[in-house]
Amino acid sequence: MRRALEDDGISSQTADDVARSNSPSKPETTLFGKSTHVPRFKVLMVGGFLLVNVASMCMVPFRNTHSVKDLARGLAGVGMSPPVDPFKVASRGLDVILDKARSTGQDTIVTVLAPVKYELQFPAVHYGLPVMGSSNDNEGIAFNLDGYGIGGRVVGGLLKSLDDPVFCKWVIAALVLSVVLNSHLFSAARQGVKSTPDDSTEPEKPVSLPVARNVPCECQRVVVPTSPAAEGELAIKRTPEEMELMLSEKRAHELTDEEVVELSLRGKIPGHALEKTLKDFTRAVKVRRAVISRTKATADITNGLEQSKLPYENYNWTRVFGACCENVVGYMPVPVGFAGPLVIDGRSYFIPMATTEGVLVASASRGSKAINAGGGAVTMLTADGMTRGPCVSFPTLDRAGAAKIWLDSEEGQTTMQKAFNSTTRFGRLQSMTTAIAGTNLYIRFKSTTGDAMGMNMISKGVEYALEVMKSAGFEDMKIITLSGNFCADKKPAAINWIEGRGKSVVAEAIIPGDVVKSVLKSDVDSMVELFVAKNMIGSAMAGSIGGYNAHAANMVAAIFIATGQDPAQVVESANCITIMKNLHGSLQISVSMPSIEVGTLGGGTILEPQSAMLDSLGIRGSHPTEPGANARQLARIIAAATLAAELSLCAALAAGHLVKAHMQHNRAPPAGGK
Incomplete structure (x- = not known):
């Protein structure tokens, strides 16, 4: 897992930390415990x-x-030489003499003396x-x-x-x-292991009394401990020169919070370097809030940040630093609800959804209930490959055309594939699509990326493959940009709708007619009529690309935020066409989503709350035996959940219940209302 995270661009320290936490956890036992x-x-x-x-x-x-x-x-007798048996010394002496005499042919006279017996006492x-x-x-x-x-x-x-x-x-x-x-030590060890606090929580800060310590100045002065707990207890405040001296000696972490804020406001400590300087992530976040609140240029609007209700404590910032966010001032809690359970390919799942839109979780749960009554949802993965589309330029159109022909040839495909695959253990180049615009050549690389979403992984492979292409006879090629919007990433594009990007999934369910009436409060014909008028004709009238659905983005965004995906990729991941048919009196509904861009490794999935949601689906981290299986399963779950949400909303629209449901669940009754 560590190498996969590093391939995806995560720093070595963070990747090692996540890999250790994701390794098969040891049973919770203490010294001489039950296991x-x-x-x-x-x-x-x-x-x-x-x-x-x-x-x-x-x-x-x-x-x-x-x-x-x-x-x-x-x-x-221990350590002494073993006794010698005199009767075994030269026991075959006569035989040896006889053999030697025969071999040489010489006469030999042997004198035999009377034996002397020794007795070992x-x-x-x-x-x-x-x-x-x-x-x-x-x-x-x-x-x-x-x-x-x-x-x-x-x-x-x-x-x-x-x-x-x-x-x-x-x-x-x-x-x-x-x-x-x-016995006492064993008992203490058991209690210590059981009561060890989680690494993500900050220990309660003790209140300490002032003590004497050495200060790097001409005289000895009495000061308080420099921990944040001693804030406001300085007996004698340090001078700016003393604080700068401690900073130069890399002892800034010994300064109080107020002193660090003062140095930062004076430009001595950059705001982005507080974590490295203080060696305490939570303290760095606290100090940064104070610095932003007191910055003169914005103090009139940011002065309340320091004491705001934006939380920052009791969070494992080690996962964030160098991986997910910079200049951190806190984290944004979003309510998380579970929809379902929903039967997907014969297995039940609760769907985690992080959302602030009322009724969304309830609506998805109602759709899940109707789908389960019909036997559950069935999914099919039709494609799996992340894309990156660099733009390169040539001096003339002839050279650009020659490069396109070479890339489309077997030699070019083999050369680029070998170069790309050498950069990663998990990425495998599947195909390259080329297009010319003037002297510019756009190349759309498509590759598997294991269980990672894979943008960093594929970017590294593309960069190296282009360097190999230069050395293969295209030294005059100029790399304009590694991403030339031919991918296309984080923006609506027909190429994603047609060719697909990430995971392409189709989900289907058949709802009996009586279930449509009893659970969805509608009927099959009304829902089919609504589908044609809304999803087909309405979307065509709007000139939509990939928007032939009711609200697929609602489910994609909610699950993305809950499971640590990139929210910006909701743009293309929510591409969906919802189709409904009357199948012998039952409602057949399906969603086709060609560009779901997800991963269960790297990015926001390394954060502990998001990892917990992936755990609830049984797909956290990399698959132990089949790389990419967890990410593909997440795409299937998203497609099936979107199917449930589409079903419920379309039923509410067909029955005219949408406004009533939102007013009932999202709004308090008016003052004086009954």
Whole structure:
């Protein structure tokens, strides 16, 4: 996921943060929790080891003399060379001599001496010493084992120390204390892990008292801590020179908020650099609000921003910085409602919608209910490919024509495809469409982009492919712009309506006639008549391009905002034609949306609230086995939700309920009204 985000233009630090948060989360367990098998195994192993050793130590006083001697001898042999068996040395000596004599053909005389037998009494010379103490004296057996070498002395010293009652009491006390402390620490660890606050929230700021600290000046002065919590508690205010000195020493984060505001107003700290300077994103947002409020040029209209109701606290700004927004002063809460559930291709979904338009969620829910009664919506993905259309120029029309012919040839297609694909793991060039206007050549690249919406990914590939094209015999080519509006991005265009851009999806549902009457409060013929008059004739009279629908943009915008898509791309993503037919007394309704531009990776999808909405649909991040599957599923969901909204609104228009519904749900009754 990290590499996919970097391909889409996200900074490495932000991509790494998002990748870690999106990785399969570990079960919420603490030290020795219910799902931690490894710690449990370690505890059992350590406990078993201690239990065996304690039992062994307890059995030492009850062992007989021979067992203690054997133990001492065994310990004494540790680290010494193994004994040599004299009977095995040169055991085949005669055989070797005989073989050598036969091979050389020489006579050999062998003198055999009488064997000398050796008997090994002890494994080491130390054990040849007489054993001190008698066999009947327990102390001599258990503790006075010096005669058995180093091992004997170690065992003897250990056993003798255990016989000391004072030492035993200290050992027992230490063991008890260790058990108590470990139990306390384990409990604290559990509570600490469970109560760890989320990274996105800011800790409550403590109120601290002034303390003394060193100031970089000629004398020592007493000042308060420079954290924001100490605001207003300065005993002695720093001079501008001192503040600038701290800024030059990269210690601006130690200044108070008021001092940082003063430096920023004086132009010493650029407003866009507050995050890097203060090393605290939330504090930077707070200071920026104060700076904007007190800027003289706009103070008459922005003076209320500092204390405004625009929220900024308890938000994970690390995801925003360097990825989503600059000069941040807060975030804009938008109500989010869930429409549905809606059955899409046999699976039920609640549809997240961020909107301030009343009745929209309710209307989509009513349409979902009617569609579910007919068996649910069926979707089909007909195309998947993001586009980018650069503009290049040549000195003459002949050169522009030669470039077009080369790009349309097999050689040109292969060369450009190889160059484009080398820039990304997920993007794959599908096709190139060319058009000439004078000496300008427009090239429309179309590529898959995995689960990302892919504008940054495809732009990087196009840029490199054009450089390769230059080196392929078109050195006189001049790149006018990487985006020449031949894409076309964020603007209405017939090419998107005809050729498609992003995901092209068709969704269909069949609503029984009785459901149209009971749920939608209309009838099939009235809805078909409205479809022809409104969606077909009305849109044609208006000269609409891609607007042969009732309100597809409503659903696209609401889902886009809720799931972190680019709201500006609602322009082309809402291209939709809604068709209704009377199918044997039932209402057959379909929506065809050729240019839904969505992604589940990168952009606004890395923000935590938007990620949560993608989670509710089961499509957050990149698909683990099939790149692009999550983004395609989101496009299917948007098309099916648009189908439900179109159905409900057209039914309300056919029945004449639109104004009544809006007045009932969106307006308070007039004063004195009944």
